[in-house]
Amino acid sequence: MTFTGWFTIFAFVVILTAIAMPLGRYMAAVYTGEHTFLDWLLVRPERFLYRVLRVDVNKGQDWKQYAKSLIIFSLAGWLLLYLILRTQTLWDFTGLNPMHYHSAPWNVTFNTTSSFLTNTNWQYYGGETTMSYFSQMAGLTVQNFISAGVGIVVAVALVRGIVSRSGKSIGNFYQDLIRTILWLLIPMAIVIALVLVFQGSIDNFSHYLSFKGVTGLPNTIAMGPVASQEAIKELGTNGGGFFNTNSAHPFENPTGFSNFFEMLVVLIIPAALVFMYGRMTGNRRQGYAIYSTMMIMFLGAVIVCYIAEAHGSPAQHAAGLHTAVIHGSSGGNLEGKEQRFGTAGSALFDVVTTVTSCGAVNSAIESFTGIGGAVPFANLSASEVIFGGVGTGLYSILLYVLLAVFIGGLMVGRTPEYLGKKIEAREIKLVSLGLLITPLTALFCTALATASKAGRASIDTAVTGHGPQGFSETFYAYLSQANNNGSAFAGYTGFVQPNAGNLGSHGITFADILGGFDMLFARYAPILFALAVAGSLAGKRVSPPGLGTMRTDNPTFVVLLIGVIVLVGALTFFPALLLGPIVQGLTPHLYS
Amino acid sequence: MRKDIISSAIGILVLALLCGIIYPLVIEGVSQVAFPGNANGQLVHVHGKLVGSKLIGQNFADIVYKHGKPEISDGNPVTTPDPRYFQTRPSGTTPADNDAATTFANYGPNSTITLAALKSNIATYIQLNGKYYPGGLTAGKVPVDAADTSASGVDPDISIANADIQAYRIAAVRHLSLSTVMGLVSKYTGLRGLGFSGEDTVNVLELNLALNRITGNN
Numbered sequence: 001m002t003f004t005g006w007f008t009i010f011a012f013v014v015i016l017t018a019i020a021m022p023l024g025r026y027m028a029a030v031y032t033g034e035h036t037f038l039d040w041l042l043v044r045p046e047r048f049l050y051r052v053l054r055v056d057v058n059k060g061q062d063w064k065q066y067a068k069s070l071i072i073f074s075l076a077g078w079l080l081l082y083l084i085l086r087t088q089t090l091w092d093f094t095g096l097n098p099m100h101y102h103s104a105p106w107n108v109t110f111n112t113t114s115s116f117l118t119n120t121n122w123q124y125y126g127g128e129t130t131m132s133y134f135s136q137m138a139g140l141t142v143q144n145f146i147s148a149g150v151g152i153v154v155a156v157a158l159v160r161g162i163v164s165r166s167g168k169s170i171g172n173f174y175q176d177l178i179r180t181i182l183w184l185l186i187p188m189a190i191v192i193a194l195v196l197v198f199q200g201s202i203d204n205f206s207h208y209l210s211f212k213g214v215t216g217l218p219n220t221i222a223m224g225p226v227a228s229q230e231a232i233k234e235l236g237t238n239g240g241g242f243f244n245t246n247s248a249h250p251f252e253n254p255t256g257f258s259n260f261f262e263m264l265v266v267l268i269i270p271a272a273l274v275f276m277y278g279r280m281t282g283n284r285r286q287g288y289a290i291y292s293t294m295m296i297m298f299l300g301a302v303i304v305c306y307i308a309e310a311h312g313s314p315a316q317h318a319a320g321l322h323t324a325v326i327h328g329s330s331g332g333n334l335e336g337k338e339q340r341f342g343t344a345g346s347a348l349f350d351v352v353t354t355v356t357s358c359g360a361v362n363s364a365i366e367s368f369t370g371i372g373g374a375v376p377f378a379n380l381s382a383s384e385v386i387f388g389g390v391g392t393g394l395y396s397i398l399l400y401v402l403l404a405v406f407i408g409g410l411m412v413g414r415t416p417e418y419l420g421k422k423i424e425a426r427e428i429k430l431v432s433l434g435l436l437i438t439p440l441t442a443l444f445c446t447a448l449a450t451a452s453k454a455g456r457a458s459i460d461t462a463v464t465g466h467g468p469q470g471f472s473e474t475f476y477a478y479l480s481q482a483n484n485n486g487s488a489f490a491g492y493t494g495f496v497q498p499n500a501g502n503l504g505s506h507g508i509t510f511a512d513i514l515g516g517f518d519m520l521f522a523r524y525a526p527i528l529f530a531l532a533v534a535g536s537l538a539g540k541r542v543s544p545p546g547l548g549t550m551r552t553d554n555p556t557f558v559v560l561l562i563g564v565i566v567l568v569g570a571l572t573f574f575p576a577l578l579l580g581p582i583v584q585g586l587t588p589h590l591y592s
Numbered sequence: 593m594r595k596d597i598i599s600s601a602i603g604i605l606v607l608a609l610l611c612g613i614i615y616p617l618v619i620e621g622v623s624q625v626a627f628p629g630n631a632n633g634q635l636v637h638v639h640g641k642l643v644g645s646k647l648i649g650q651n652f653a654d655i656v657y658k659h660g661k662p663e664i665s666d667g668n669p670v671t672t673p674d675p676r677y678f679q680t681r682p683s684g685t686t687p688a689d690n691d692a693a694t695t696f697a698n699y700g701p702n703s704t705i706t707l708a709a710l711k712s713n714i715a716t717y718i719q720l721n722g723k724y725y726p727g728g729l730t731a732g733k734v735p736v737d738a739a740d741t742s743a744s745g746v747d748p749d750i751s752i753a754n755a756d757i758q759a760y761r762i763a764a765v766r767h768l769s770l771s772t773v774m775g776l777v778s779k780y781t782g783l784r785g786l787g788f789s790g791e792d793t794v795n796v797l798e799l800n801l802a803l804n805r806i807t808g809n810n
Contacts, residue, residue: 004784055599072593126693128694129692137613137616139612186615190618197627199630200630202632202633204631213643213651216654217651219644222692225620228619229616232611245685245745251647256786256790259789260786313701313706319707319739326735326753327753328755328792329737329752333740335740336740337740337742338742338749339737340790340791342791345791362743366696366700367697370702467703469702489698591704
């Protein structure tokens, strides 16, 4: 561990908070229709879009109409993306398929389409060996924007349900989505993409470059419109790499500064949403309480992960390596990590992208130490509420807040109330279902994959060996997909190259399909429950706070909320975690 | 229902045009004008010929010949590190004619497969540098970045500690003074971003090309 390593973490937290607060204010203005500094530019295109889409945004939608629009729109998105990916060569006339790649087969495409639609961006393909530039842009980049937008609007709708005092409307889906994309995602993505190019990310439509290197060895470098996709990939907590090695690739993440910048970009909207929430409830302290909860859990994860990675791995120690800091080297477990990021920059990036549903990686999570690798597991086990994905984080933690209010109410023996609204049996049923469906899906898929013959074929023992690592890999795969995260213990199924030879393999088709359903189900079921909660709370009578009202904006509530999150996560996942990462973290034993 | 289907169908097409065509074209256009060098990959040419990108680590190795023919293993030519050049980090990326497929090595922390890979990397490093380094090298003296596989497989950088050890070999093989080589190492050392983010790095391609310029190799 080094001073600069710890300082990086400290500076990150300070800068993140400093940017998130004003952004939260801006977002509150965007969603409540107040004036913003971009209105002069965007109001006319906005009205034009409503006309083209033939939507009447003056009409609010109740939760069922909102959900119906969302589902139908998502279905349209799924179909378009699947079509574009499966007809890759048809678009060669655009000149945006310089390598003349064919489409990936249906099973990989099913997985990829579901993955990008659900903001997961799990990838059973290598970007630079599978996708044409056209597919990357018109296919994947589009869903990077839209899936992020869909997550955000669900959170906004839930917030409206919580604060609304009359009527059953929770907003208009099309209006929320279009405002999110015009006011938030596109302007920010433009700035971010240009900063990334300034740092060294590439953005061109060139053919891949083949040449002879300095010693005369043949070499090829992949090119492409990387920065534009990289920007929205991080901003929308999507995480699907343009290249197979994602943000470890120097063209995606060229410098120590770009690494720091990308981490900020990943967390900025999830963090700002919390401040937005505080403003929209009319009590900013509600936002601060949730922000503190998230930040405390985030810091815990970062500290554990950094210490574990700086300590080094059992394999390193067995090989006789010294993993302490020496002059000119940060030491630690640098297996699967880039020199320019070091252990601190890799550990922090890993935590940032696994607490959110981003899932971008700048290092190989599979190569993290047992305890370092248990951290992303724990982050996923908390159901993506430590900041979480754009929107998903806020609506999931609000469900936890309602649960905590309910449990707190039971403990003090009063009718639970949140912001003056009674929390009744109907809401708690919906909350419980919304929170449990993701873990249940993840565990069910893991069980299916480890207990079935077809599933076990997905473990590539040539790389993994036999031992807890294979279980960790499998469990992580379905946990990550269920939480719509998309990061991977990337040895799972081995290195899949849809245009190369290992496609016929049984384990890969199995993993493609199970994973695809895992993602779709665990994305849309909680969305429906969150919207149902919004509908149930909308228009409920607000009673003024009395002496006995349990406060939800003080440290006591923060402790209660953390307790509930940890308890639910631990009770659900602890047995499975024991079999994988924890056993690996506790033993110096090497498995073959 | 029908209204939703119409709005969704039009909506997805309009947003695809906006986010998938217009937005990337704008970024590409502005990047090409504002930062053409970066946007095209910081390519490095020697005598007008492309030899690599500053950001993409390459293998500074020579093809092994057997009976006048390149020796092939698993469909790829067998190579041996060229002692005249600073060596990049171990890589899990499959070589050469693969349309640039980068990949993680995915070595687990508790695996004997990892141990074997580390041992082999350490042995290669010691064999290459041990006899030039004062006092010789043991596994304990090998910097972790020289033994551990990089993430991208095309890490362009090595640590300062790694470069300092290799400098002894380079000086001896190229008949240069150690201070000349060390001077070049510090010239091509990039400091961590913002003074704290990440680690100090030595760019291997730039360093090797600078060496070639001094000794007149190409």
